[in-house]
Amino acid sequence: MHKFELPEDYALVLQEVEENGTEDFDNIAESLQLDRSRLWHIIHVLQRKGLITIHNYSQDIWINLSTKGSKLITYMLPDSGIHNN
Numbered sequence: 084m085h086k087f088e089l090p091e092d093y094a095l096v097l098q099e100v101e102e103n104g105t106e107d108f109d110n111i112a113e114s115l116q117l118d119r120s121r122l123w124h125i126i127h128v129l130q131r132k133g134l135i136t137i138h139n140y141s142q143d144i145w146i147n148l149s150t151k152g153s154k155l156i157t158y159m160l161p162d163s164g165i166h167n168n
Contacts, residue, residue, distance in 0.1 A: 084147050092117065093158065097134060101156045108144040115137050 087099070095115055100106045112122050126146060129135045134152035140147045148156065 092121070093125050093129060096129065096146075097148065097152060097156055098160065100135065100148055101153070101160075105145050105147050108146065111146065146168070 092115070094110055095118075096111060097109050099114055103110075108122065108126070111117070112119050115122075117125070126135065126137065129152070130137055132151075134155060136147045136149050138147065
């Protein structure tokens, strides 16, 4: 895999989503204690990089890892439970 560096808060968002499978925007903000505007920026950058997908359900915003994001998390965190088969 190519060298891929992310700022720490970006990696933490990916890790948070990976741990829960699907994560609500508000839960991520609360869990990581990130300012909502900062989290919006991170989410949009990760989406542009193809690492996450965003889904709107009613008033909620849900974030999932894309296939590319899952591969990156597996690379970054090889001992991650859901990716070891």
